[in-house]
Amino acid sequence: AQSVTQLGSHVSVSEGALVLLRCNYSSSVPPYLFWYVQYPNQGLQLLLKYTSAATLVKGINGFEAEFKKSETSFHLTKPSAHMSDAAEYFCAVSDQGNNDMRFGAGTRLTVKP
């Protein structure tokens, strides 16, 4: 069964600092991996996805993530945090059949001025 683990339920950074949100996956087949963002009282918005085309994936709002098979990781990064990045971030995995998507517990990102 597939699963993802997000390390750190809460990450706090200063505005302009590097953002690093960690995600490790477990999957018996090559996975498809996703990062979604949830702003307060809103639904889930796709940030970026890995579908085996390229290991470094660029998404919206300056975020990117790198798929590392040897480390079973798909960490999300952004070079310089902005106040508007404050939100909940969810890593998710699905297999190639993609009948469901399994989410991590989420990481709440706080950006300090």
Place this chain on the structure above:
Amino acid sequence: EPEVTQTPSHQVTQMGQEVILRCVPISNHLYFYWYRQILGQKVEFLVSFYNNEISEKSEIFDDQFSVERPDGSNFTLKIRSTKLEDSAMYFCASRFGQNLPYEQYFGPGTRLTVT
């Protein structure tokens, strides 16, 4: 840009009552999903639906839950006899098909409060 819509945005119901949560997926999508998120917790898969039948369901999706695509555009989640622990945000999602891209498009959610 096409989007998934859900109604109502907030539903309050008494324990034991039936509720129907409604979703309109993106029009050319073929796979439909329901997820729930209990306040402060992670998003949990409930059920997937394809070709007018359930293709997969989680252990959460017990006999009190059912899904239906009654008219080719709506996709509904029915909870027959609500419990306090059903209080959560319910998200509908859809995706196009077997080919890339695989991402699911999520609606804004329905907040269900059971009193």
